[in-house]
Amino acid sequence: MEELRSAMEEHMDLMADLVQKFSSDLRAGFRPAYDNFIGFFHAIDWKEPWLMGLLGFHVVLLLVAIISRKKTNFQMFLFLLTLAGVYLAESLNRFLGKNWKNFSSQNYFDPSGLFMSVLWSGPLLVISMIILINTLFSLCYMIVRWKRAELRHRARAARNKQD
Structure with a gap:
């Protein structure tokens, strides 16, 4: 029973880490992609x-x-x-x-x-x-x-x- 409880806690910790990483990525938004696009756009002599x-x-x-x-x-x-x-x-x-x-x-x-x-x-x-x-x-x-x-x-x- 203790092994099951330990496995569940590990799984919950893993899920919490994934949710935290996902939410931080969402907070960062599309800013890095936008910055890369603007850099690419300005590097070209149109x-x-x-x-x-x-x-x-x-x-x-x-x-x-x-x-x-x-x-x-x-x-x-x-x-x-x-x-x-x-x-x-x-x-x-x-x-x-x-x-x-x-x-x-x-x-x-x-x-x-x-x-x-x-x-x-x-x-x-x-x-x-x-x-x-x-x-x-x-x-x-x-x-x-x-x-x-x-x-x-x-x-x-x-x-x-x-x-």
Whole structure:
């Protein structure tokens, strides 16, 4: 009985420590993450032409995805294209890391690929998710249309059978 009591007390102490750590993390809030983001944001020279071109590319790609939302085949092509861009991000990061002096004032292309993940892969993944969600909505709409047509066909067939 004493062993059970000892085990319960250890468990309660462990749980109390976890709750205390969790509450201290909540009190700290998102401040460390926010500080890291602000530091990352200020470390980038946003006036570089290639960076403005990259941001413009993502905006144009997003607009194309939104404008072409009713063209399913083109959307699938665009979806595969964006995912291919994400897939090639590591190779692109390596290539740009070797040649950054040709187009940039500083080397943004670290071996871990943080810059490429945030400014290349992140927007491409967001655009891919928008395309995917649009495709799912289109498929749901198509299934509803198909089911309505099937029910109309069955009702027509039942009427014809009664006549």
